[in-house]
Amino acid sequence: MGTVRHAIAVWTFRNQVLAITVILLITAISAAGLPHVQIKTIFSDMLPTGHPYAETFRDHPNFGNPLTLSVMIKRTNGDIYNTDTLQKVWDMTRDIDLAPAVDHDQVLSITTSKARYAEATPYGINMRPLMDSTVPQTESDLDEFRARVERSPNARGFLVSEDGTATLVQATFIEHRLDFGETFAYVQDLVESARDENHEVHLAGEPALIGWVYEYQEQMLWIFGVTLLALFAALFLYMRNIAGVVTPAITGVISAIWGFGFAGWMGLAVDPLLLLVPLLLVARAFSHTVQYIERFYEILDVVGDKHKAGELSLRVMLGPGVLGIVTDALAILLIVLAPIPAMQRFAIFAGYWALILLPTSVLLAPLILTRLPTPRNLHVIVARDDSAGGVHQWMARMLSHVATLTTGTRARYTAIVLVLCGAVSIYFGAAIKVGNPVEGSALLWEDSEYNVAVRNINDNFPGVNTLELVLESKETGTLEKTARKADAVHTMLALQDIMERSDSPPRATLSFADYLAEGARLYNGGDPRWMPLDPNDRATQAAASAAMMGSGPKAFSHVIDMKQQNATVSLWYRDNRQETVDKALADARAAVEQVGKEHPNFTVRLGSGTIALQQAVNDTVKDHYWVIVVVLSLLMFVLSAIAFKSVLAGIILVSQVNMANFVIIAMLYAMDMGLDINSLLVAAMGIGVGIDYGIYLLARVCDEYENQGGDFEAIIREAVTTTGRAIAFTATIMLIGIMPWYFLSGLKFLADMGLLLGAVMVINMIMALFVLPVMVWFLKPRFVQRDDLLISEHLNLAELRPVQSEGGV
Known part of the structure; x- marks a missing residue:
């Protein structure tokens, strides 16, 4: 190997112009890819493939979709039953319906037609929107609206707080059309415009969280600029010569162009949160280059000839440099073992960047050093x-x-x-804990606007964190409405009952069955004794028909799909701390086991919603972190044993x-x-x-x-x-x-x-x-x-x- 190192060093310095030309050519090609670099978050790629919870979400994205924004409008000096507040809710609902990438069928508030109440008339059962085509103006209209909310099975608690001082506007977004930065800026502007001395307005949900990350991108780049200035200042104070500062700068910049250029040409999206990794890779380029500089100066101090010192330093440092950079790259590339598409994509990008430090820091650094002036403080640097x-x-x-x-x-x-x-x-x-240790998001400070919004919504409503138990029909491709059958409806009720009686019950539960009890009562003349559902298909179908009278599946799309085959039981929890997540999932598994996973017409699948999806990611991290560490340790052991x-x-x-x-x-x-x-x-x-x-x-x-x-x-x-x-x-x-x-x-x-x-x-x-x-x-x-x-x-x-x-x- 000494002969190989010697040959590489001799060839490199005999063909300096060719080596530098090749590096500059690759740099130019890479630079052409820089305009194509995409810095964005692809939400579905942040979920692991193959995990049952993530696959449930992919199969039923309309149930507990995390790409849902929740806007809470809270009256600070009274309740919401006044024209001023209801007008704000009306305007907010219609403005959000114009937001980029919004799913118009998934906008919900007390001012939409999806929020309904039921009444029996001489002509039958009538399901009507809570609010008519205009905002109530008179006291009598406001009293009538309040009465409608009271008669609505699930408006109170889910859309209007128990004390009547707050209400929610919710909107779900279509992922493939969603630009988090654009959508967040639009909705945040609505939120800020709606705030006044009588109203608090809070915005939460995954799109808002990612939107805040986008909002801080400019600040992140500014901080990274400060970091680079600090690095160069430290280099200057340490080296106090041109070569010692310029060489790491050149190798760092060229490696960055190659790395981002590769991402641009390959179409690899870079998540904003992981932009710190490229900065660390620039620092790694600095680190390897400084090792070369120190050894180059040490040899130069002895031999007195830059060309000879450059060739000798390359011979000496080639072995450890190659092994160090290869192990660096392996540490990143092995993250592809974790089946999370966003991480795999980023591992390829960052792993490539780590690997290209071979030509930029190993081969280029000594060539640059030999072409820059010999430092006057050479004897000081080598500290002899x-x-x-x-x-x-x-x-x-x-x-x-x-x-x-x-x-x-x-x-x-x-x-x-x-x-x-x-x-x-x-x-x-x-x-060590795997998962989220705080209420809200650990990405932002506890007193951040987002985390304050999460706490306020949690204080007034069941919360923004759901766990979904999906009843998946086995009769897909047919006209059978499995979600309306007695077995499915009573399984929903059983799951809700078991979960509500657990040691750590959810704050609220909701399913399609909750709407049927009111329908059964009205269908049978309004007698409350008819609210419990009969365990037969005929009675259940009648209750479902009554509940959906005057509307359609679209109004119930949060609990059943459009074909009324698949359904969900939604469970709300106050926070997404790991302790809460663990207890919720343990209770849910026990409930599914108790009611039975397999039924003649459907399967109960656990689960979807923010709780299950967070756990899907945590399980993947927990299962693969030590695998990555062990495999990496074995590879490092083998490579080191061979090298030494x-x-x-x-x-x-x-x-x-x-x-x-x-x-x-x-x-x-x-x-x-x-x-x-x-x-x-x-x-x-x-x-x-x-x-x-x-x-x-x-x-x-x-x-x-x-x-x-x-x-x-x-x-x-x-x-x-x-x-x-x-x-x-x-x-x-x-x-x-x-x-x-x-x-x-x-x-x-x-x-x-x-x-x-x-x-x-x-x-x-x-x-x-x-x-x-x-x-x-x-x-x-x-x-x-x-x-x-x-x-x-x-x-x-x-x-x-x-x-x-x-x-x-």
């Missing part, structure tokens, strides 16, 4: 002169002290501390990176952050960061074996104070760059990810600088002595130093 001072010398001294803690008698005490930290991290990491030609090397590196991973998971637990679809990707990338640090440091240990005469204490000290300095610097500048996120971001998710990424960098740095050296000290592996490793060059700088003569060099 104790009198030089500055941050480089300070870091070298600090890391020298770190090295003393990992060798000699102190190493055993350091090892004890590390073992205890590892045990504590495993204990708390095992208790030692099983022990694989064990050392995988042990270090997995200890860091457990500490990171424990940090998530301490921060009360659930492991979810968003933090999964960041945590996986953290593993890639950790293995990078370990690879570079262990490769330097191998390189220093001959230079230090086999003295492991000297080997570790030299590796930690040189390569360790690049590790400490890249971790530090990332920490400096991302800390502003916490203080500047309106998205709690971005702030939390800033803290998490900061923890990832610091923890992986500490693990690399302590765990790996301690293991090397105690194990004293023999593979470091070999001169045929795929990863190490065993470069002896003393032999490369120009010979001094009396007349000069």
Whole structure:
């Protein structure tokens, strides 16, 4: 492999113009794809494929559709039964019906024809809209409207609050036509216009949540700009020369053009929430490039020739650079194992970006360095002169002290501390929650407008979180109206009864059967004793006909489909905290088991709605996170063992990176952050960061074996104070760059990810600088002595130093 590295380095520097031309050509082609980059959320792609809950939703999207907005209009000084408030509801309903991508059949409020009440007339049963074609104006009209609401089986509680001070306007949207940003801006403008001194207006629902994320896109880009400025400022203060700042900038920009250009050409949509990952990948380009810069300057300080230093640094760094970047890419690409289309698509995009750091950071960096001026502060950067001072010398001294803690008698005490930290991290990491730990959304701050809206709607209505138990007809393709048959209707009632009597009952339940009781009463002369439904098809069909008199299936589309074959039992819960979700689903499974899943004409399927869909994602994350970690660890072990030609090397590196991973998971637990679809990707990338640090440091240990005469204490000290300095610097500048996120971001998710990424960098740095050296000290592996490793060059700088003569060099 040394011959291969040598050949690649020689060819690259003999054909510099060709290499740079090829890179620039690929950059130009990639740049042409940038206008085609799509930054958007595709909701259905955020749901896992194959999970029974997600498949139930896909089969019956009209039941408990999460793409539903809820607007609550609340009177602050009285009830809603006044012309002013009802006019606001009327206007809001009709304005929302004009919103982009709205499903006109799924707009519901007390002012729509779908909200009805029943009355018996001399000519039969009449189902009439609660509100006529105009808003009530007189006191008598308002009293009549109030009476109608009282006679409506399900308007009170679901559309009008129990105290009569608030009402809901709901609208569902068609996904393939939905632009979350456009729709949210339109509806939010309606909400803000409707607010006044007498009315609170609140907006909630998945489209509003995603809309708020879109709303913060501009702020996110501004914060990312601040991050990049902070990174460049840290680079400048650290390097204090042109080459040290320009080289990482060029490699970072080119990698970004290649990455986003690939997404544009491939038509891969990038979710706004995951835009922080490209920023992290730019930082990874910085990290790999800084490793090259540090080694290039170190060799240049000895050989004095930029061309020779560039070729030698490429030879030395090619092995660890390739292995580090490949493991980085694997950490991301393996997320395709989680069957969530949005994550799989993003893993391909980000994995490709991670992989292209091979040409941009490994091959291009030394070519750039040889063409830029030699820094005047070269001797200061390599920190070989104790009198030089500055941050480089300070870091070298600090890391020298770190090295003393990992060798000699102190190493055993350091090892004890590390073992205890590892045990504590495993204990708390095992208790990590999967799912949402807060009421509302963890994406936004607790006092955000969205989370305040969710709490207010939950305080006045059953809530915005439903669990759907779907009765799916086995008679599809026929004219049979399964949802109107006695078995189906009584199964609905039984499910509602069981759930309402459970230890953790829902706040409300609703099914098609709830509308039939009033129909049965009116059908039988208005006697309340006829409200209980007879257990036979004839009586049930009659009650259904009475309930639907004067309307049609469209008015009941939230509980039955248009063909009246499939139906749902909707269960409302106050919040979507994981504890609530777990109890709701456990009770629902027990209820389905009690009534029976399979019936002659239908199957009871669990489930749909926000509760079930959230759990579908959580199950996928929980089932696949550790699979990804195990598979990634095995691949890292195999690749490391091959590169270092030692099983022990694989064990050392995988042990270090997995200890860091457990500490990171424990940090998530301490921060009360659930492991979810968003933090999964960041945590996986953290593993890639950790293995990078370990690879570079262990490769330097191998390189220093001959230079230090086999003295492991000297080997570790030299590796930690040189390569360790690049590790400490890249971790530090990332920490400096991302800390502003916490203080500047309106998205709690971005702030939390800033803290998490900061923890990832610091923890992986500490693990690399302590765990790996301690293991090397105690194990004293023999593979470091070999001169045929795929990863190490065993470069002896003393032999490369120009010979001094009396007349000069």
